Amino acid sequence: MSTLTAGRVAGKVAIVTGAAMGMGRASAELLAREGAAVVLTDIDAPEGAAAADAIRAAGGRADFRLLDVSDEAAVAAVWSDVVAEHGRIDILVNCAGVIGPDKPTHEITEAEWDALFAIDVKGVLWGTKHAVPYMIEQGGGSIVNFSSIYGLLGNDEFSAYHVAKGAVTMQTRQDAATYGRHGIRVNSVHPSTVLTPLVEGIAADYPGGIAAYEAVNTTHQSLRRLGRPEEVAYGVLYLASDEASWVTGVALPIDGGYTAR
Numbered sequence: 186m187s188t189l190t191a192g193r194v195a196g197k198v199a200i201v202t203g204a205a206m207g208m209g210r211a212s213a214e215l216l217a218r219e220g221a222a223v224v225l226t227d228i229d230a231p232e233g234a235a236a237a238d239a240i241r242a243a244g245g246r247a248d249f250r251l252l253d254v255s256d257e258a259a260v261a262a263v264w265s266d267v268v269a270e271h272g273r274i275d276i277l278v279n280c281a282g283v284i285g286p287d288k289p290t291h292e293i294t295e296a297e298w299d300a301l302f303a304i305d306v307k308g309v310l311w312g313t314k315h316a317v318p319y320m321i322e323q324g325g326g327s328i329v330n331f332s333s334i335y336g337l338l339g340n341d342e343f344s345a346y347h348v349a350k351g352a353v354t355m356q357t358r359q360d361a362a363t364y365g366r367h368g369i370r371v372n373s374v375h376p377s378t379v380l381t382p383l384v385e386g387i388a389a390d391y392p393g394g395i396a397a398y399e400a401v402n403t404t405h406q407s408l409r410r411l412g413r414p415e416e417v418a419y420g421v422l423y424l425a426s427d428e429a430s431w432v433t434g435v436a437l438p439i440d441g442g443y444t445a446r
C-alpha cells in the first residue's frame with residue numbers, strides 16, 4: 186500500500202493550455218485542488234487571469250500566462266519560464282482547441298484547414314515537443330491530450346475538426362510508444378458533447394435551443410445528457426497522477442457511453 190499524500194498530484198508542476206474556460210479550466214482547478222502548482226495558459230488574458238485568481242482565492246497554487254499554442258516560439262518561451270520558476274514540468278495538459286467550420290470535406294478551403302490544424306494539431310505538437318526535453322532530463326512526466334469521440338469515430342459534421350482530433354489520437358500513441366523509455370506517459374481523453382462555452386455557442390443557434398440540441402446530440406449515448414467539464418477533468422487528473430503510473434498510450438472515452446453503442 187503506497188503512502189497517502191495531501192493530494193492526488195501533490196508537489197507536481199502542471200501546465201494546462203486553453204485553461205481560461207471549459208474543460209481546460211476545470212482540469213486546472215481540479216489539479217490545483219489536488220495539490221499541483223498549475224500554470225494556466227490561454228489566448229484569453231482576462232478570463233485566464235480570472236481563472237488563476239479564482240484558484241488562488243480557493244487556496245490553490247496557480248498563475249496565468251498568455252499563450253497561443255500555434256506559436257512554437259511562444260510555447261518554447263513559456264515552458265522555459267515555467268521551468269526557470271518552478272524547476273520542472275511534471276504534467277502537461279494539451280487542451281486548447283477550436284472547432285472550425287461545419288463543412289464536409291469537399292467544401293473545406295485550404296485556409297480553413299490550415300487555421301484549424303495550426304491550433305488543434307500543431308498546438309499539441311509544440312506543447313509536447315518543448316516539454317519532452319525537460320521531462321527526459323527530470324526522468325519522467327505525464328502528458329494528457331484532448332482529442333474527442335470524433336478522434337475515434339466519424340460522423341457527418343465538422344470534417345476538418347474530426348480529422349484533426351484523429352491526428353491527436355495518433356500523436357498520443359506515437360509519443361507514448363517513443364517516450365516510455367524515459368518514463369514519460371502520454372494519454373488522450375475523448376469526450377462526447379460537454380457543455381462548455383465552445384458548445385454553448387453552437388447550441389445557442391440550434392433550432393429549439395439547448396434542450397433540443399441536448400436531445401439530438403445524446404441520442405447515441407447510454408447516459409442521455411451532455412457532459413459536465415469536471416466529469417472530464419477527473420479523467421485528466423487520473424491520467425496525470427501517479428495512480429496511472431502503468432498507463433500510457435490509452436485513448437480514454439469520457440462520453441456517456443457514446444462509443445459503447
Ligand SMILES: NC(=O)c1ccc[n+]([C@@H]2O[C@H](COP(=O)([O-])OP(=O)(O)OC[C@H]3O[C@@H](n4cnc5c(N)ncnc54)[C@H](O)[C@@H]3O)[C@@H](O)[C@H]2O)c1
Nearest residue numbers: 203205206207208228253254281282333378379381382383
Ligand atoms: N466541448 C465539447 O463537447 C468537446 C468534446 C470533445 C473534445 N473537446 C475538446 O476539448 C478541448 C476543450 O474544449 P472546450 O469545450 O472546453 O472549449 P472552450 O471553447 O470552452 O475552451 C477552449 C479554450 O481554448 C482557448 N484557445 C483557443 N484557441 C487557442 C490558442 N490558439 N491557443 C491557446 N488557447 C486557445 C480558448 O480561448 C478557450 O479558453 C478542445 O480541444 C476541444 O476540441 C470538446
